[in-house]
Amino acid sequence: MGEIRLMKGNEALAEAMIRAGCDAYFGYPITPQSEVIEYLSREAPKKSKMVVLQAESELGAINMIYGAAGCGKRVMTTSSSPGISLMQEGLSYIASAQLPCLVANINRGGPGLGTIQPSQSDYMQAVKGGGHGDYHLIVLAPYSVQEMVDFVKIGFELAEKYRNPVMILADGAIGQMMEKVELFDFIERNQEAPEWATVGRRPGKDRVFITSLFIQPEKMEEVNKILQAKYREVEKKEVRYQQLNIEDAEYLLTGYGLGARICMKAMEIGREKGYKIGLIRPITLYPFPYNVYNELAPKIKGILDVEMNAGQMLEDVKLAVDGKTTVKFYGRMGGMIPTPEEIIESFENHFIYGGKNV
Amino acid sequence: MKEEAIFSGFGGQGVLSMGQMLAYAAMKEGKEVCWFPSYGPEMRGGTANCITIISDSLISSPIISTFDTVIALNQPSVEKFEPKVKPGACIIYDSTNIIEPPKRKDIKIYPIAGSEAALKLKNLKVLNMVILGAYTQLKGIVNPETVINALYEILPERHHRLIPLNKEAFELGMDLMMKLV
Missing domain, CATH: 3.40.50.920 (Rossmann fold)
Structure with missing residues (x-):
C-alpha cells in the first residue's frame, strides 16, 4: 500500500506530478489552482530534479510545454478556465505536431474573467477541440482527490502512448477539497529521448524536425488522416466509465x-x-x-x-x-x-x- | 457511522483548521473523510466555513445542504446554518460571541462560552480548540488523543511550542460540554 495522506486536490495533483517523474512544469498562477505551483515550488526541489518555472503568462507556459515536449521530456502545465483559453493556440499546435503533454484545467465559472467558484462550463472547449483545426485532446474527469493523483500517472501514459496532449478536467471544488489519498511510489523512468525528439541529429539518421506547418494541402490532409486514425484507435481502446x-x-x-x-x-x-x-x-x-x-x-x-x-x-x-x-x-x-x-x-x-x- | 458537519465563523477564527484537524484525526482512525472549504471573496472579512464529512464507507457528495452538526462561531453563521440542521440533530455555538442564540425547538442546542474560556487562557486564537474539544466530547466520533496527536503532524514544527496551550483549550472545551450534557 502506498503512503496515505490527507491532501487538497491541487496539492495531490502536484505531488503526483513529482512522483510520476515529470521533468518540467511551466505555469502561471490563477485561482482556484494556484496551490499547484505553490506546492511544486516548495516540494519539487526536495524530491526531484524537476524544473518548476512560473512563466510570464499562460501563452508563455504552453509554448514552453511545446518546446520541452518536443525534446522528449515529460511535461505538464495547469491553469483554470481563462488561462486555459489563452493556451488553446498552443494546444492546437501541440496536437498537430503530435507531442505528448499533460494539462489540467481546474474549471471555474465563466464566461469571461468570471468567478473563482467551481464550474463545468469548459466541457465543450475540452472535448470538442478548443483551438482551431480537427483535433482532440484525450480528456480525463476526476471526481475525487484520489483520482487527481491516479489520473496524472494514467494521463502521462496515454499522452506518451498516443503522442497526444491529455487534459485532466476538474473543477475548483475538486482542487480545493481535502480527502484521504493513497500516493503511488516514485516512478523511475527511462530517460532516453524518443526517436522523434529534437535532441540533436543522431549519427546515420535524418534530421528530426517538429512542426505544425504543412503548407501544401496534400501534405496537410495526410497529417489530418494520421490524426483521425489515431483518434479512432483512442475511441476504440481508451473509453473509461463507471x-x-x-x-x-x-x-x-x-x-x-x-x-x-x-x-x-x-x-x-x-x-x-x-x-x-x-x-x-x-x-x-x-x-x-x-x-x-x-x-x-x-x-x-x-x-x-x-x-x-x-x-x-x-x-x-x-x-x-x-x-x-x-x-x-x-x-x-x-x-x-x-x-x-x-x-x-x-x-x-x-x-x-x-x-x-x- | 456517518457524520456530516459544518464549521462556520469569521475568516481568521480558525474554522477551516477545526474541520481539517477533525478530518485528519478521523482519517488516522481509519475513517473515510472529506473536507470542503468555502473559498473566495467571502473569506476576506466575511464568513468562512468548511463542510467535514466522516464515514465508515465511501463518501458520495462533498456538497450537502443539511447537517448532523453545525458549529457556529459568529452571529451570521447561526442565522445562515441554524435552518440547515437536520431535525433532531445539533448546533454548538460560541455563547460569548453570539447575542441571538438559536431558537429551533426540534434540534439540540449547546451554548459553549468559548471566547470566555479562550480569554482565560489569555489567547483568543484558541477559541477554535475550545469548541473543537466541546464537539469531540459531545459526538465521540474521534478519540480526543488522536486530535491532540494530529496537531504534531499538521502544524509546522515552528508552531509546536503552542501545542500545550491548544491542548489546554481543547480540554477546557471538553469540560464545558461535560457540564452541559
Whole structure:
C-alpha cells in the first residue's frame, strides 16, 4: 500500500506530478489552482530534479510545454478556465505536431474573467477541440482527490502512448477539497529521448524536425488522416466509465466529476424514496462512452443529466441515446453547485410528476 | 457511522483548521473523510466555513445542504446554518460571541462560552480548540488523543511550542460540554 495522506486536490495533483517523474512544469498562477505551483515550488526541489518555472503568462507556459515536449521530456502545465483559453493556440499546435503533454484545467465559472467558484462550463472547449483545426485532446474527469493523483500517472501514459496532449478536467471544488489519498511510489523512468525528439541529429539518421506547418494541402490532409486514425484507435481502446446500481435501474442520473459525486448522493436519497435510480459516470470525456448509454437506453424510462453548466455534455448524452429514451437536464451555472436535494426535485418533476411542475 | 458537519465563523477564527484537524484525526482512525472549504471573496472579512464529512464507507457528495452538526462561531453563521440542521440533530455555538442564540425547538442546542474560556487562557486564537474539544466530547466520533496527536503532524514544527496551550483549550472545551450534557 502506498503512503496515505490527507491532501487538497491541487496539492495531490502536484505531488503526483513529482512522483510520476515529470521533468518540467511551466505555469502561471490563477485561482482556484494556484496551490499547484505553490506546492511544486516548495516540494519539487526536495524530491526531484524537476524544473518548476512560473512563466510570464499562460501563452508563455504552453509554448514552453511545446518546446520541452518536443525534446522528449515529460511535461505538464495547469491553469483554470481563462488561462486555459489563452493556451488553446498552443494546444492546437501541440496536437498537430503530435507531442505528448499533460494539462489540467481546474474549471471555474465563466464566461469571461468570471468567478473563482467551481464550474463545468469548459466541457465543450475540452472535448470538442478548443483551438482551431480537427483535433482532440484525450480528456480525463476526476471526481475525487484520489483520482487527481491516479489520473496524472494514467494521463502521462496515454499522452506518451498516443503522442497526444491529455487534459485532466476538474473543477475548483475538486482542487480545493481535502480527502484521504493513497500516493503511488516514485516512478523511475527511462530517460532516453524518443526517436522523434529534437535532441540533436543522431549519427546515420535524418534530421528530426517538429512542426505544425504543412503548407501544401496534400501534405496537410495526410497529417489530418494520421490524426483521425489515431483518434479512432483512442475511441476504440481508451473509453473509461463507471456504472452504479444499473441492474434494476428504471431511471439514470448521469454527470461527470463533481457533478457525478453529487448525483451519487441524489441517487441514495432517491432510492430511499423508492425510485430505482442508477448512475453512469463518464471518466474519459473524450473518448466519450457513447455505447454504454446506447445499450442501456431502451431499458430505461429516462435519464437526467446533471452538470455545472447550461447543458454541454447533454449533447453527447443525447447523441449516445439516439432517441431511445427521454433525456432531461438539470444544471447550475456561474460557479453555483447543485445540491443533491435539488437534483431529486428536478428528477421528480420530470419523471414522476410528468413535467407538470417543471 | 456517518457524520456530516459544518464549521462556520469569521475568516481568521480558525474554522477551516477545526474541520481539517477533525478530518485528519478521523482519517488516522481509519475513517473515510472529506473536507470542503468555502473559498473566495467571502473569506476576506466575511464568513468562512468548511463542510467535514466522516464515514465508515465511501463518501458520495462533498456538497450537502443539511447537517448532523453545525458549529457556529459568529452571529451570521447561526442565522445562515441554524435552518440547515437536520431535525433532531445539533448546533454548538460560541455563547460569548453570539447575542441571538438559536431558537429551533426540534434540534439540540449547546451554548459553549468559548471566547470566555479562550480569554482565560489569555489567547483568543484558541477559541477554535475550545469548541473543537466541546464537539469531540459531545459526538465521540474521534478519540480526543488522536486530535491532540494530529496537531504534531499538521502544524509546522515552528508552531509546536503552542501545542500545550491548544491542548489546554481543547480540554477546557471538553469540560464545558461535560457540564452541559
